[in-house]
Amino acid sequence: MDTFSLLAQGFAVALTPTTLALAIAGCIIGTIVGALPGLGPSNGVAILIPLAFSLGLDATEALILMTSVYYGAMYGGRISSILLNIPGDEPALMTTLDGYPMAKAGRASDALVLSGFASFVGAMLATIGLMMLAPILAKVAYLFGPAEYFGLYLLAFSTLGGIASDNQRKAALAACIGLGIAMIGLDNSTGMGRFTGGNLHLLDGVDFLVAIVGLFAVSEVFVFIESHGKSSAIGVKLESITIPIKDIGRTFGTMLRSSFIGFIAGILPGAGASLGSFLAYVAEKAYVRDNSRFGTGDARGIAAPEAGNNAAAGGALVPMLTLGVPGSGTTAVLLALLMTLNITPGPLLFTERPDVVWGLIAALLIANVVLLILNVPMVRIFVKVLSVPPWILLPGVCMVSFVGIYSLSGSYFDLVLMILFGLLGYFLRKLNVPTVPIILGILLGNNMEDSLRRAMVISGGDWKYLFQSGISIGFWIAAVTGFLAPVFLRKIIKKPQAHVDTTPPEST
Amino acid sequence: MSDRLFGLVVLIGSVAYFLAAANIPTGFLVDPVGPKLFPRLVSGIAALCALLIIIQPDNDPEWPMAMTWLRLAIALSVLVAYAYTLKPLGFLIPTAVAASVISYQIQSRVVPAILTGIGLSAGLFLLFKFALGLSLFPVPRSWMG
The missing domain is CATH 1.20.58 (Methane Monooxygenase Hydroxylase; Chain G, domain 1)
Structure with a gap:
């Protein structure tokens, strides 16, 4: 069937008053979540999932709410990057490079509007890309057998470990920790318990939402206690909001190029939005002839990472929906949501539940327009959010996490487990061990093992079967390159230095 | 130093995990891989990573007072x-x-x-x-x- 009639069906789902209200609410919550430093998109989505369940939403509605939060957080991340020089979330790091200097030069409003518009272009193009590419990829995915899926999972872990982290051994170890935790509980094929230590609670396995909320949200509380919640006052003045038409026109080419790069980066399983904004910035700097002003408030240096970051956010949904392999930390959390809703992502989703897929795509198109309105004319409201001090925010986040997990399972055991994950998350962050591979490991561990075992059942125990199709060989080669190549690339591509204040802003 | 200690803890943990895999009941339906191999693979790779971390540790993080x-x-x-x-x-x-x-x-x-x-x-x-x-x-x- 052609894309447009499917999309029309999607709009029929997305334009009902409930879903529309959910999309708008999601956009507002998401922008707030993204803007608050220390509460990134994965955190925000993770603590909201249990609450979404308690609202009794159906699958499509819950998914629309959460992806709107996800898109909103990607928009919101730039606000504190530009005004505070603190990225609201990891992908917004690159926006601090030119956004903050521009704001300091008295053009805070221009920087916010320009980056908001760049976000819109990136997210819109990526959503259209998702619409075009996902159905095709879903058809290709029919060719995948267990051996190919095993290769694909491996690829996801190795790109995540290789590109997105700066220490291969620690990223690989993190993935192993996650996979090891996933093994706890009943074995799918024999029905016997594994690694439960005789504990009845562990027979069901470790709930990934408990792990996610613990590792992301609760550990944040410990991190803030250590830093004493050093919050910086807004150092730059925000004058009235005007639209810098000249800058937008001048950087339109930048936005298109960066959206393309970001989208491709987002599709790579395991790479995600941080890579998208990084590559977009570096590529733009290399592409333009006169790049001497990059890092001092160049408009292109703001447009590039924001378009790239939001395009990658949309791109990351492609492998998540078609293959069940998330492209980033936040899409991993969205995958957890799908799994909890009993929706299996993959090619069958597109044929059996077109209402979910196309309803989601239509809702994302609507959410983008809503976000543009929220983030350009109404950006002042969200700037106010930045003045919520961490000593109110963090206890609040913590209590919401507790109630969310408690309402989900009602057991003390899960709450204590969540606290333990929070403690683990704190130590791992101190030791620079990434936590996203752990989440991915917990989410995908059982599927990965299943695909290995089914492949071996098909082949009767012949290991060569894993490397027999062209697709799986491709995945293995990509996995090895993806894991090892960054070691060499890192010497060539240096991370640009962040702007450092010579005179520290007066703290209040 | 912190990294070495962390590596050591992980190494001990993964060896324990590897040994614990021996206690997994196999059941009647046996596939060629069985329920023990994958956990053992995972703990093997984890042990390897832990060794690499011990051999080549990062600088110590700033620990709190x-x-x-x-x-x-x-x-x-x-x-x-x-x-x-x-x-x-x-x-x-x-x-x-x-x-x-x-x-x-x-x-x-x-x-x-x-x-x-x-x-x-x-x-x-x-x-x-x-x-x-x-x-x-x-x-x-x-x-x-």
């Missing part, structure tokens, strides 16, 4: 206590106490911390109870007769 450790320990115990009191004591009191203590651990001022606790407790209760419709008990059930 003794006072901060105390603050972290207090926050941790408050959270555990909160987990166990949330049901028997109702929502309002444990939440107010836990939120106040955590707020105090982040910035050491008593009055704002207590106000934060009370405000969050009441605000979140209204939100959860009436906007989201969660079944929460505001106070211990015995008080409500």
Whole structure:
């Protein structure tokens, strides 16, 4: 069937008053979540999932709410990057490079509007890309057998470990920790318990939402206690909001190029939005002839990472929906949501539940327009959010996490487990061990093992079967390159230095 | 040093995990791989990573001072206590106490911390109870007769 009639069906789902209200609410919550430093998109989505369940939403509605939060957080991340020089979330790091200097030069409003518009272009193009590419990829995915899926999972872990982290051994170890935790509980094929230590609670396995909320949200509380919640006052003045038409026109080419790069980066399983904004910035700097002003408030240096970051956010949904392999930390959390809703992502989703897929795509198109309105004319409201001090925010986040997990399972055991994950998350962050591979490991561990075992059942125990199709060989080669190549690339591509204040802003 | 210690802990953990895999009951339906191999592979790779971390550790992170450790320990115990009191004591009191203590651990001022606790407790209760419709008990059930 052609894309447009499917999309029309999607709009029929997305334009009902409930879903529309959910999309708008999601956009507002998401922008707030993204803007608050220390509460990134994965955190925000993770603590909201249990609450979404308690609202009794159906699958499509819950998914629309959460992806709107996800898109909103990607928009919101730039606000504190530009005004505070603190990225609201990891992908917004690159926006601090030119956004903050521009704001300091008295053009805070221009920087916010320009980056908001760049976000819109990136997210819109990526959503259209998702619409075009996902159905095709879903058809290709029919060719995948267990051996190919095993290769694909491996690829996801190795790109995540290789590109997105700066220490291969620690990223690989993190993935192993996650996979090891996933093994706890009943074995799918024999029905016997594994690694439960005789504990009845562990027979069901470790709930990934408990792990996610613990590792992301609760550990944040410990991190803030250590830093004493050093919050910086807004150092730059925000004058009235005007639209810098000249800058937008001048950087339109930048936005298109960066959206393309970001989208491709987002599709790579395991790479995600941080890579998208990084590559977009570096590529733009290399592409333009006169790049001497990059890092001092160049408009292109703001447009590039924001378009790239939001395009990658949309791109990351492609492998998540078609293959069940998330492209980033936040899409991993969205995958957890799908799994909890009993929706299996993959090619069958597109044929059996077109209402979910196309309803989601239509809702994302609507959410983008809503976000543009929220983030350009109404950006002042969200700037106010930045003045919520961490000593109110963090206890609040913590209590919401507790109630969310408690309402989900009602057991003390899960709450204590969540606290333990929070403690683990704190130590791992101190030791620079990434936590996203752990989440991915917990989410995908059982599927990965299943695909290995089914492949071996098909082949009767012949290991060569894993490397027999062209697709799986491709995945293995990509996995090895993806894991090892960054070691060499890192010497060539240096991370640009962040702007450092010579005179520290007066703290209040 | 921290990395070496961490590597050692992980190494011991993965060896224990590898050995524990031997105790997994196999059951009647046996596939060529069985339930033991994948966990063993995972623990093998983890052990390898741990060895590499021990051989080539990163620089030590900046660990907090003794006072901060105390603050972290207090926050941790408050959270555990909160987990166990949330049901028997109702929502309002444990939440107010836990939120106040955590707020105090982040910035050491008593009055704002207590106000934060009370405000969050009441605000979140209204939100959860009436906007989201969660079944929460505001106070211990015995008080409500």
